Amino acid sequence: MLHRRHLTGRMKRQLNIYYRQLASCPTDQVDDFIIELDGGGKMTLNGTGIEMSQPNPLVQYWAQSFDGIHPLIDVGCAYGRNVQTAHNLLKEQIIDSRNNDQTIILACDCNEGHLAAVNNLRLPGVETSFARLPENFPPQISDNSTTKGKSSGMLMSEVLHFLSGEAIEQTLTVARDVLVPGGVLAITACSPFMNFAPNESGVCHINSVMQTLYESNIDRRWPLGDGINLQALLSGRNLDGRGDNAIKRMPTFFHPFSARELRRAVEETGFRVMSAKEQWHPGYPQQYKNAGRENTQLLAVKI
Numbered sequence: 001m002l003h004r005r006h007l008t009g010r011m012k013r014q015l016n017i018y019y020r021q022l023a024s025c026p027t028d029q030v031d032d033f034i035i036e037l038d039g040g041g042k043m044t045l046n047g048t049g050i051e052m053s054q055p056n057p058l059v060q061y062w063a064q065s066f067d068g069i070h071p072l073i074d075v076g077c078a079y080g081r082n083v084q085t086a087h088n089l090l091k092e093q094i095i096d097s098r099n100n101d102q103t104i105i106l107a108c109d110c111n112e113g114h115l116a117a118v119n120n121l122r123l124p125g126v127e128t129s130f131a132r133l134p135e136n137f138p139p140q141i142s143d144n145s146t147t148k149g150k151s152s153g154m155l156m157s158e159v160l161h162f163l164s165g166e167a168i169e170q171t172l173t174v175a176r177d178v179l180v181p182g183g184v185l186a187i188t189a190c191s192p193f194m195n196f197a198p199n200e201s202g203v204c205h206i207n208s209v210m211q212t213l214y215e216s217n218i219d220r221r222w223p224l225g226d227g228i229n230l231q232a233l234l235s236g237r238n239l240d241g242r243g244d245n246a247i248k249r250m251p252t253f254f255h256p257f258s259a260r261e262l263r264r265a266v267e268e269t270g271f272r273v274m275s276a277k278e279q280w281h282p283g284y285p286q287q288y289k290n291a292g293r294e295n296t297q298l299l300a301v302k303i
Contacts (some may be wrong), residue, residue, distance in 0.1 A: 029143045044078055045113040051078035052283025054086040063089040063300055065153030065184035066104065071141065074152045075106035075131060076159035080118040087123050094125045099114040103127045108139045111151070133163055134170040138178045146219070153184040159187040161255050168255065172269040180303040184273060187298045191278045192256040194294035195287065257296045271300035 042051040056062075061084035066072050074083050083105055087094060093104055104125035107118045110132035118128050129139035141149045154175055160168060176183055257265075261277040281295035288294050 001196045010271050016212070018040070021132075028240070030228050033156045035278050042079055042140050051081055054281075056082050056155060056186070056188055056283075057279075057281060057295075058188060058297055058299060059085045059155065060075060062086060062087060062153050062184060062186045065092060065186075067180070068093065070150045070152040070180050070183070071103045071127075072105045073139065073141075073163045073264075074105065074107045074156060075133070075137075076117055077109050078129075080107060080114075080121055080123075080126075082124065082155060082157055083107045083118060083126060084121065087126060091177035092179040094123075103142055103147075104138060106141060115228075123153075132169045133159060134174065137174050142176070145179060148178045149178075151178050151183060152180055154179060154186070156185070156187045157211070158188060158190070162186055163255060163256065165255065168265065169269075172266060176270045176302055182303055183289065183302045185266065185298075185302070186301045187262065187266070187296075187300075188281065189257045189296050191293055192258055193278065193290050194284075196202040230279045259296050259298070262296050262298050266298060267302045270303055274299045274301060 040057075044051055059082050062072060062082075072086060074080075074086075075110065077083055086105055090104060102125060105123075105127075107115070107126060107128045108131035109115055109118075109128075110130065112130065115128040115130065117125065131137050131139040141147060141151060152158040156171075157173075160171065163171060179185065259278050263273045266276075269275055276291040276296070276298040278296050280292045281297075284294060
């Protein structure tokens with residue numbers, strides 16, 4: 001999920017009204033409140049982010065990790081774009097699941113409205129569960145004689161960079177414990193090289209702060225403390241003309257990862273990293289583009 005700095009002033013005013021209405025919206029009416037943006041992205045219901053306009057670039061590898069027994073987990077599923085993509089890639093397994101009520105994909109989020117939206121898709125073999133990193137994680141996996149409460153593949157799409165350093169370590173440790181041996185962990189997160197495009201209101205150049213953080217800690221052991229405290233960094237600034245209330249809606253931490261840092265963290269947790277690279281995410285807004293190194297993408301296998 002990404003911030004909404006690239007939206008127009010008119011859209012932001014409309015969103016303020018929208019979020020007041022959403023606060024009293026029953027979950028069975030949540031689809032009526034989903035705002036689709038130009039380019040295909042969607043505003044998330046917490047008011048601080050966007051579901052990407054394209055599936056996660058690692059979604060195919062994540063879907064292929066399904067072992068036929070232990071469900072896949074999507075952490076931070078939003079409205080289910082990655083769930084739908086994986087569902088289409090696993091058509092044969094989905095057909096079989098109808099006969100035995102098997103869970104193929106467990107979609108997780110900390111927003112009940114997002115979970116309601118995924119449930120409204122009515123995808124066979126897909127269940128939802130509340131999960132918030134790291135205190136309400138892992139989600140509730142069916143602990144029967146076959147699954148034993150384990151997963152064969154976990155996707156963390158644009159969520160890890162919103163955690164503090166200690167919470168990141170806790171999350172990776174739990175992910176390792178939930179995955180079966182040979183299970184796949186797929187992570188995408190913002191890199192220190194992503195542009196947060198400035199605008200006429202004089203928004204803080206967070207990308208320069210990310211770069212400074214990365215350079216000053218490049219030879220230190222990961223994690224790098226608590227990353228960037230966004231609310232403290234932006235306090236008193238004119239954030240797109242929205243003032244302190246907008247800042248309070250933002251996540252507290254922003255912890256960008258280079259491929260090198262994320263590889264080291266995941267390896268130290270008990271994984272074998274298959275690939276780790278910085279490259280463009282096709283679902284990112286074009287304003288964030290910076291020489292093709294904006295998104296850190298990692299694939300790992302539990303040892």
